[in-house]
Amino acid sequence: SAVISQKPSRDICQRGTSLTIQCQVDSQVTMMFWYRQQPGQSLTLIATANQGSEATYESGFVIDKFPISRPNLTFSTLTVSNMSPEDSSIYLCSVVGREGVNTEAFFGQGTRLTVV
Amino acid sequence: SQQGEEDPQALSIQEGENATMNCSYKTSINNLQWYRQNSGRGLVHLILIRSNEREKHSGRLRVTLDTSKKSSSLLITASRAADTASYFCATVGGGTSYGKLTFGQGTILTVHP
Numbered sequence: 001s002a003v004i005s006q007k008p009s010r011d012i013c014q015r016g017t018s019l020t021i022q023c024q025v026d027s028q029v030t031m032m033f034w035y036r037q038q039p040g041q042s043l044t045l046i047a048t049a050n051q052g053s054e055a056t057y058e059s060g061f062v063i064d065k066f067p068i069s070r071p072n073l074t075f076s077t078l079t080v081s082n083m084s085p086e087d088s089s090i091y092l093c094s095v096v097g098r099e100g101v102n103t104e105a106f107f108g109q110g111t112r113l114t115v116v
Numbered sequence: 117s118q119q120g121e122e123d124p125q126a127l128s129i130q131e132g133e134n135a136t137m138n139c140s141y142k143t144s145i146n147n148l149q150w151y152r153q154n155s156g157r158g159l160v161h162l163i164l165i166r167s168n169e170r171e172k173h174s175g176r177l178r179v180t181l182d183t184s185k186k187s188s189s190l191l192i193t194a195s196r197a198a199d200t201a202s203y204f205c206a207t208v209g210g211g212t213s214y215g216k217l218t219f220g221q222g223t224i225l226t227v228h229p
Contacts, residue, residue, distance in 0.1 A: 004158075006158075031215050033215055033216065033217075037156075041221075042204060042219040042220060042221050042222050043159075043204070043206075043217070043219045044219070045216055045217065045218070048215070048216065090156055092158060092159070094159075094215075094217075095215075096214065096215040099214070100214060102146065102147050102164060102166055102208075103164075103214065103215075104149065104161040104164055105149075105159075105161060105206075105215065105217060106161070107151075107158040107159040107160075108158055109157050109158040110156070110157055110158050112156065
């Protein structure tokens with residue numbers, strides 16, 4: 001299993017500003033994943049963060065809006081840039097317990113972002 | 117993009133009753149997983165069923181998978197008020213996409229004491 005600490009747990013931000021969300025894992029992992037959950041909706045993958053290389057973004061998400069850092073095998077940050085009210089969502093980071101296809105994922109407790 | 121639909125979108129039952137949630141998906145998969153989310157917080161993994169499996173049990177949970185119909189169901193038996201949560205199915209596609217989950221829309225389960 002993996003324990004993930006995500007900070008902040010919630011924040012209220014002004015439009016036009018940026019917020020950086022931190023994700024710390026208690027073990028070394030190859031890949032970390034960032035998801036967005038819009039109000040009342042399901043989760044959508046934003047990007048996959050690999051240590052030592054640029055993040056891979058899913059369709060509809062771009063690096064300028066959601067820059068990601070992955071400085072080592074236990075830590076990653078996601079920045080939500082130039083925020084608008086449409087960015088109000090829960091942002092979650094995730095890792096898998098072990099490499100391979102048939103493995104469960106572990107999630108942080110999420111960051112609830114409100115943009116006003 | 118979302119993988120598919122879950123139904124019902126919301127389910128309200130009494131404690132002790134069984135709860136059944138269904139999930140459909142669109143593409144080929146390696147496995148299908150079910151997760152639970154309490155009050156918009158982090159997700160907790162419940163059960164994983166591989167594409168070559170048809171049924172799996174874990175405690176009060178029973179999951180079925182029908183790859184010909186691209187559908188799965190989650191049965192929670194003898195439900196408890198503490199089972200109140202949102203339940204999501206998620207699939208892992210083919211290729212090397214492990215760890216990348218595609219989620220269904222979710223079912224909000226309310227269990228009344």
